Amino acid sequence: MTALLAPFIESYDLGCAEAALLRGSWYEIDLGAIRHNYRELRSLLPQNVSIYACLKRNAYGCGAGPVARALAVEGVAGFAVASLLDAMAIRRMGAGQHILLYPGALPAAGLMIEALDLTVSVSSVDELERWRAAMTKTRVFIKVDLGFFRAGASPQDAGPLLAAANAYSDVQVDGIYAHMSELPTSKSSDAGIQFHRMRAILAEAEVRGDRPVVAMMSSTEGVLTYPEMDMDAVDPGALFVGLPESHAPVRRVVLQQALKTICTTVVAVKHVDASLGPVPDLPGFRSGMKLGVLGMGWGDGLPRQVPPGTEALVGGTRARLLPPAHLEHVRIDLSNAPDARLGDKVVLLGRQGDEVITHEEIAAVWGTDVVGIYAGLRDHIPRIYT
Numbered sequence: 001m002t003a004l005l006a007p008f009i010e011s012y013d014l015g016c017a018e019a020a021l022l023r024g025s026w027y028e029i030d031l032g033a034i035r036h037n038y039r040e041l042r043s044l045l046p047q048n049v050s051i052y053a054c055l056k057r058n059a060y061g062c063g064a065g066p067v068a069r070a071l072a073v074e075g076v077a078g079f080a081v082a083s084l085l086d087a088m089a090i091r092r093m094g095a096g097q098h099i100l101l102y103p104g105a106l107p108a109a110g111l112m113i114e115a116l117d118l119t120v121s122v123s124s125v126d127e128l129e130r131w132r133a134a135m136t137k138t139r140v141f142i143k144v145d146l147g148f149f150r151a152g153a154s155p156q157d158a159g160p161l162l163a164a165a166n167a168y169s170d171v172q173v174d175g176i177y178a179h180m181s182e183l184p185t186s187k188s189s190d191a192g193i194q195f196h197r198m199r200a201i202l203a204e205a206e207v208r209g210d211r212p213v214v215a216m217m218s219s220t221e222g223v224l225t226y227p228e229m230d231m232d233a234v235d236p237g238a239l240f241v242g243l244p245e246s247h248a249p250v251r252r253v254v255l256q257q258a259l260k261t262i263c264t265t266v267v268a269v270k271h272v273d274a275s276l277g278p279v280p281d282l283p284g285f286r287s288g289m290k291l292g293v294l295g296m297g298w299g300d301g302l303p304r305q306v307p308p309g310t311e312a313l314v315g316g317t318r319a320r321l322l323p324p325a326h327l328e329h330v331r332i333d334l335s336n337a338p339d340a341r342l343g344d345k346v347v348l349l350g351r352q353g354d355e356v357i358t359h360e361e362i363a364a365v366w367g368t369d370v371v372g373i374y375a376g377l378r379d380h381i382p383r384i385y386t
């Protein structure tokens with residue numbers, strides 16, 4: 001039995017077609033799109049600016065390991081993730097690049113972090129001491145908060161922290177970085193103010209003689225809007241899966257979506273007859289209708305409240321989902337697809353025949369945005385890489 005299952009368990013890790021068939025739901029991820037997006041960015045950046053690809057949230061749901069491998073082939077300098085599990089997935093794929101851990105990992109994982117040769121983020125002297133106590137050799141990026149009120153040393157504390165880190169022979173300072181404020185109250189003029197704070201910190205470090213080799217502060221929005229803030233490296237993430245977040249891009253990129261389809265299958269078909277009792281008083285339910293059940297529910301990434309009117313593609317035509325969604329199932333009105341049968345493929349995002357449901361369409365219907373669609377992809381749904 002175990003021998004019989006082994007190939008499937010293996011392929012589940014690799015996101016192969018067999019695993020997709022076993023579960024009946026899958027995502028199709030286009031690694032070519034990710035490589036294209038990397039090249040678009042690379043072609044616009046000066047040669048001396050390195051790219052640390054931010055692959056947090058399992059590479060925005062696209063799979064940190066395979067995405068890292070694709071970017072490693074393109075020559076990416078490093079990766080940045082918040083979860084140690086994502087860092088492990090990247091190392092398991094054999095990517096030997098620098099991996100920066102954003103705040104999120106804890107000193108309790110020190111041995112593992114050292115074994116995987118990861119660089120931790122440090123925002124205070126207290127954090128630095130905690131990491132030093134947990135590891136023989138501590139590789140750090142100093143994190144600075146330029147006005148986001150999140151992790152990072154304040155501009156005033158950054159210099160002393162850098163000096164403290166440099167004073168230890170068991171600490172290796174790989175770089176210093178910041179993430180520009182994305183608070184709803186942020187104004188575009190804040191970017192310049194934050195850049196000014198970063199430059200002041202670096203200027204002081206130059207004077208002390210402890211400026212790290214790598215200074216970095218641009219994510220997708222920054223790298224597309226503020227070329228002057230490139231410094232030594234940039235760490236965009238959303239850009240690689242195809243999300244231009246910038247409102248007024250100075251650098252124009254033509255990006256491709258990495259997520260091609262969200263697919264599931266028909267797991268049951270029924271005729272709504274009178275023996276079931278009165279038809280529920282819910283939008284879309286009618287006596288005598290042909291109703292299907294799909295093998296995907298809100299536990300698999302559908303919205304908890306599927307709005308009435310949400311459509312999917314079955315048999316090459318649009319059909320309406322019938323809320324409510326359940327943990328593992330959702331109903332569909334098969335009036336437009338009378339031939340639908342057990343095992344038929346259903347497309348929630350992507351193309352089927354001449355019909356297509358776009359990222360923008362499901363983002364609008366699901367009440368989120370395109371980043372929200374990526375971030376909502378679930379790790380237990382197999383990914384097929386094309």
Ligand SMILES: *Cc1c(COP(=O)(O)O)cnc(C)c1O
Pocket residue numbers: 054056102178179218219220221235236237238239245
């Ligand atoms: C998320 C994040 C990024 C990447 O942001 P995108 O908008 O996805 O490009 C970069 N740096 C930090 C610290 C982050 O948290």
